[in-house]
Amino acid sequence: MPNLYVALTHYPVVDKRGDIINSAVTNLDLHDISRAVKTYGAKSFYVVTRLVDQQNLVQKIILHWTSGLGASYNPARRSALELVKVKHTIADAAEDIKVIEGKYPKTVVTCARKYPASTGFKEFREVLKIGQPHLLIFGTAWGLAEAFISDADYILDPITGPTDYNHLSVRSAAGIILDRLLGTT
């Protein structure tokens, strides 16, 4: 199994004008990305928001599916949502990984734009095989804030198809990137 952790962050992300915002949690992000994380064998799925009411909302949704009525109704959903951990910041997620792994993870960010120093999927697939802990971070809204992207250890190439349209949902992007890094045929 890969030594990979996944985070979805709601701060610092940008809105359509490029201003830094706290975005709201989307219920289906939790479901879709936790199911992809479970499929591809990542260790945890950190949902990161600084807003306490949003943290409470996420906990309520998770509890419904992991110990509430949802758990018996849909055990497959339960086993995916059990991977979710709610954190205040990405730094808190990294601290949690340090407790588990004995070292901080390298951070890996994703963006719809191409950066000069970005890493290809095949190349990063090989990096993961070495077994060191990595934290793959997805941004909500219009994407991660610029300063946050440039602070990361790795920036992945954007996902591309045969068109120049680059507006996938974060749910789709997370599934596709996990598949490119960890999928088998």
Add this chain to the structure above:
Amino acid sequence: MPNLYVALTHYPVVDKRGDIINSAVTNLDLHDISRAVKTYGAKSFYVVTRLVDQQNLVQKIILHWTSGLGASYNPARRSALELVKVKHTIADAAEDIKVIEGKYPKTVVTCARKYPASTGFKEFREVLKIGQPHLLIFGTAWGLAEAFISDADYILDPITGPTDYNHLSVRSAAGIILDRLLGTT
């Protein structure tokens, strides 16, 4: 550009007990899958439901984003949702393709289970390069009904990662499959 059409059908699909049902439309299926269809250059995205109130709901959502307030608010969302066509049955979608292409499409279905006669992604990627029209069909709920799957011209391999968990959302599965068939690196 690939000669590929995509359909998301709400009948005939099965519920958790395996009974055939008409499923309800999920708003984010329309958004996520149309954006993936646009990214990977497929020609149209058919949303198929026999329920007239559900057809009306889909039309209302599309109109909001293609000619309503949503169109000016988010032009990228507009250009994706413009690819959506609402149809009563998969046969109706195939008829529409025949009008456009002058011939019926071959049908391609997806399933979380492995079939003896299933086609690999690399193999089907080559089939698409020939340029004949194909209709790639995704099922909602617990997936396409068995009889519908066995009637298709192609059954794609299931998506696999390093685990045996096979419960991706249809939104994630559609993105991943389009990437495996049409993604570039």
